Every structure is written in structure tokens, then in C-alpha cells.
Amino acid sequence: MSRTFNVINPATGARVGAAPDASADDARAAIERSVAAFPLWKAKTAFERGDLLRRWRDRILQNEDALARLMTAEMGKPITESRGEVKYAAGFVDWYAEEGKRAYGDLIPTHAAGKRLLATRQPVGPVYAVTPWNFPSAMVTRKVAPALAAGCSVVLKPAEQSPLTAIRLAELWVEAGGPAEVFQVVTTSDPVAVSEPFFADARVRKLTFTGSTEVGKLLYAQAARTVKRVSLELGGHAPFLIFEDADIAHAVTQVMATKFRNAGQTCVCANRIYVHASIREAVVVQLAEAVRALRVGDPLDEATQIGPLVDRAGLDKVTAHVADAIAKGARAVVGGQAGQGLYFEPTLLVDVAAGMRILEEETFGPVAPIVSFTSEAEVIAAANDTPYGLAAYLWTRDLGRAFRVSEALDYGIVGVNDGLPATPHAPFGGVKASGVGREGGRWGLDEYLDVKYVSIALPA
Numbered sequence: 094m095s096r097t098f099n100v101i102n103p104a105t106g107a108r109v110g111a112a113p114d115a116s117a118d119d120a121r122a123a124i125e126r127s128v129a130a131f132p133l134w135k136a137k138t139a140f141e142r143g144d145l146l147r148r149w150r151d152r153i154l155q156n157e158d159a160l161a162r163l164m165t166a167e168m169g170k171p172i173t174e175s176r177g178e179v180k181y182a183a184g185f186v187d188w189y190a191e192e193g194k195r196a197y198g199d200l201i202p203t204h205a206a207g208k209r210l211l212a213t214r215q216p217v218g219p220v221y222a223v224t225p226w227n228f229p230s231a232m233v234t235r236k237v238a239p240a241l242a243a244g245c246s247v248v249l250k251p252a253e254q255s256p257l258t259a260i261r262l263a264e265l266w267v268e269a270g271g272p273a274e275v276f277q278v279v280t281t282s283d284p285v286a287v288s289e290p291f292f293a294d295a296r297v298r299k300l301t302f303t304g305s306t307e308v309g310k311l312l313y314a315q316a317a318r319t320v321k322r323v324s325l326e327l328g329g330h331a332p333f334l335i336f337e338d339a340d341i342a343h344a345v346t347q348v349m350a351t352k353f354r355n356a357g358q359t360c361v362c363a364n365r366i367y368v369h370a371s372i373r374e375a376v377v378v379q380l381a382e383a384v385r386a387l388r389v390g391d392p393l394d395e396a397t398q399i400g401p402l403v404d405r406a407g408l409d410k411v412t413a414h415v416a417d418a419i420a421k422g423a424r425a426v427v428g429g430q431a432g433q434g435l436y437f438e439p440t441l442l443v444d445v446a447a448g449m450r451i452l453e454e455e456t457f458g459p460v461a462p463i464v465s466f467t468s469e470a471e472v473i474a475a476a477n478d479t480p481y482g483l484a485a486y487l488w489t490r491d492l493g494r495a496f497r498v499s500e501a502l503d504y505g506i507v508g509v510n511d512g513l514p515a516t517p518h519a520p521f522g523g524v525k526a527s528g529v530g531r532e533g534g535r536w537g538l539d540e541y542l543d544v545k546y547v548s549i550a551l552p553a
């Protein structure tokens with residue numbers, strides 16, 4: 094493979110480096126290696142696989158700073174967040190190094206004296222993994238660590254914007270003693286052509302995808318051709334509900350944490366902030382102060398809190414959402430404009446109402462839209478009025494309301510007075526158009542295991 098494509102730093106426009114530009118033939122070769130490696134890897138014990146995973150975790154942590162700098166250069170995430178992400182990424186490897194040992198089966202009580210019934214769990218087979226750019230290391234390990242722990246071989250195709258981090262992670266796997274053909278990375282500027290051989294090949298038994306709902310639907314249909322197991326982690330449109338009995342100061346710090354992380358480019362970012370009318374003024378005043386105080390700048394600078402958006406398409410979408418909201422009657426209390434290059438000003442919008450694009454689609458930018466509400470029933474209906482169902486947040490001091498509302502929200506993840514619920518050992522994933530399956534914890538391992546039922550008739 095001699096062709097390459099350039100990776101561009103969104104903060105500066107400079108070339109970060111180049112990644113191999115794989116073709117469909119390269120993909121076919123990777124599949125052959127993966128299919129050949131699978132039975133050997135499956136035959137290892139979970140303890141042997143766990144040892145290698147732990148060594149990989151150590152290599153990742155030893156390289157925290159270099160990996161963090163690479164991620165920031167590739168996709169513009171502030172360096173302090175990149176360091177946090179490397180730890181988070183290593184956390185998945187750490188968890189699954191152990192969890193692989195707990196892929197228990199069942200001995201089922203028999204219905205016939207001469208029979209013994211067993212349910213065991215076996216690796217699904219070679220896996221095709223496709224990841225996005227917004228978490229260039231954690232989205233990789235959240236898939237690859239459980240797949241490897243379960244005994245699957247993996248070919249990973251990272252996003253065009255952040256291929257170098259994925260390549261480095263695979264190198265660290267090999268440096269840790271992991272077999273190269275068990276975890277391969279295929280980078281390409283043409284994801285459609287490179288994905289086709291995986292969908293055509295029935296020996297690839299699983300598709301795991303994280304990315305937009307639009308692309309996820311296409312790949313879901315493609316995976317049906319050879320009836321693959323499928324996990325989809327797709328887009329979100331998170332509502333953040335602040336009730337009249339909330340701790341306002343705490344709610345504001347958590348809106349800031351979930352909304353402005355990664356310049357608003359996460360699938361669980363608060364995308365719609367519903368505030369009870371009686372406390373709206375207080376919330377807006379405190380939020381405005383916090384948004385104004387955000388440090389925008391060079392993402393390699395330790396003090397920077399907001400970097401650039403990843404690319405021109407991302408910036409154009411954010412700009413269009415804000416312009417649409419303002420044209421329909423919203424007001425920018427802070428920000429509202431694109432800045433230099435790929436930057437967009439941290440923005441607080443008020444008087445946001447139904448019919449605006451910002452309340453219907455994922456914005457993926459540093460824009461906090463405030464909508465006011467007066468009743469619990471009204472805000473639950475508004476929160477659920479979307480095709481998406483990934484994360485939702487609610488703020489209240491009333492225990493009854495915390496249960497009632499979290500049960501009524503059609504979402505895979507609910508943060509109750511918690512703006513950052515994700516952690517490697519808990520289930521992460523959505524309902525409705527936000528996806529299929531769960532990553533993290535024991536649920537994440539199940540995605541790579543098939544149940545096998547063995548019925549044994551004993552000799553008389």
C-alpha cells in the first residue's frame with residue numbers, strides 16, 4: 094500500500110501527517126489475516142488474553158502525553174481533555190482484561206433424567222469496527238478491548254479525520270506483545286469502497302459502528318446482506334431538564350461540563366436545555382457568566398477550554414443552526430458567531446422554541462439553547478419528542494420526581510443530577526435512532542459473544 098492521505102490540524106490548517114490510503118484489495122487482505130487469526134486467538138484462555146490486554150493498557154498509559162498530543166493535533170480537542178480521554182480509553186482495556194474471565198455459562202436444570210443442558214458463550218468471530226473522530230482513542234478501545242477479551246479478531250476502520258491515533262493504538266498493542274493480525278487498523282479516505290468487502294464476506298461475523306445515525310442506517314442495511322451481529326452507537330440529541338427545585342449552581346456547572354466538552358462535539362452533549370420558567374432568569378444569568386468565561390484558543394495550550402470544530406462541514410452546520418434559531422426569534426445572550434478558521438464562539442441562546450432546527454437535530458457545537466417549561470408532563474413530552482434516545486439529564490432534589498422522570502424518558506442513559514455519567518464499567522448506548530446494543534461493562538462483552546446451547550443425552 095503506497096498511497097496515503099493527509100491529516101490536517103483543524104486549529105492551524107497545517108498537515109499533521111499522512112495515513113495509508115487503503116483500497117478494497119487491502120481490505121480483503123486484512124479480512125484474510127483476521128479470519129486466519131481468529132481460531133488461534135479464540136483458543137487462548139481468557140487469562141492469556143487478559144495478560145496481553147493489561148500490557149496494552151500499560152503501554153497506552155505510558156504513552157499518555159504523546160497520544161493526547163496526537164489526538165489534539167488531529168481533531169482539535171483541548172489537550173487537558175485529550176489526556177482525560179487517554180485514561181478513559183485505557184479504562185476500557187483495564188476493565189475488559191478482567192471481564193473476559195467472567196464470560197460464564199449456565200447449567201440449565203434438566204427436564205429429562207438422562208439429559209444435561211448447557212448454555213455456553215463463544216466469541217462471535219472476526220469483527221469489523223468503524224469509529225468516529227470525536228473520541229479517537231476511547232471509541233477504539235470501547236470496541237476493541239471487549240472484542241479481544243471475548244476471543245474475537247478485529248479489523249478497525251477509524252474516521253478519516255483521526256486515523257493516526259488508531260494506528261498508534263495498534264502499534265502499542267503489538268509493542269505490548271499482542272499478535273498484529275488479531276487487531277488490525279485499515280485507514281482510508283474512501284470508507285465506502287473499503288467497507289464493501291467486509292459486508293460481502295460472510296466470514297466477518299460482526300459489525301460494530303459508532304458514528305452518525307445517517308451512516309449507521311446505511312451500514313445496518315449492508316450488514317443484513319450476510320446477517321452479521323450488529324452494534325450501533327449513533328447520534329444523540331440530549332435534553333437537559335432543570336426543575337424548579339434543582340440546585341441551580343450545580344446544574345449550571347454540569348451544563349457547562351456536558352455541553353462544552355470537546356467544543357460540543359459529543360453524542361451525549363446537552364443539546365436542548367429545558368429550564369423551569371420560575372428559575373429561568375437565575376439559570377440564564379449564571380450560565381451567561383460561565384459561557385463568557387470559557388477560554389477559547391490553541392487546543393495545545395493547557396488553559397484552553399474550547400478548541401476549533403473538526404472541519405468545515407461541522408462549522409457550517411453549527412452556523413446554520415444558530416442562524417436558523419435567530420431568524421425564528423431566538424436571541425444570543427453570549428456569542429452567536431463563527432470565529433477565526435474553524436472556531437465558533439461559545440454561545441448561549443434564549444427564547445428557543447419548537448420549529449427551530451436546533452431543537453430537532455444534533456448541533457455538534459458549542460451552543461447552549463435554553464427553552465423554558467412550566468410542567469413536568471410538558472417537559473417529558475418535549476424531551477421525548479425526537480427520533481433520538483441516547484442520553485438525557487434531569488436536575489431535581491425531589492426523589493419521587495427523579496424516579497418518575499428518569500423512568501418516563503425514552504433514553505438509554507439518564508443522568509440524575511449527573512452531567513457526566515459515562516464510565517467503562519456501566520452500559521452506554523441508545524434506544525430508537527440512537528442505536529442498537531450497549532458498550533461498557535458486562536453488556537459490552539455480550540456484544541462479542543454468541544450463546545451456544547449444548548444438550549447432552551447421557552448413555553443409559
Ligand code: NAD
Pocket residue numbers: 223224225226227228232250251252253284285288303304305306308309311312325326327328329359360361455483522523527528
Ligand atoms: P460519521 O457517521 O460521518 O462517520 C463515522 C465513521 O463512519 C467514520 O469512520 C467514517 O469514515 C465512516 N463512514 C462514513 N460513511 C460511511 C459509509 N458510507 N460506509 C462505511 N463507512 C462510512 O460520524 P462522525 O462525524 O465521524 O462522528 C460524529 C457522529 O458520531 C455524531 O453523530 C455522534 O453523535 C456520533 N457518536 C456517537 C457515539 C455513541 O456512542 N452513540 C459516540 C461518539 C460519536
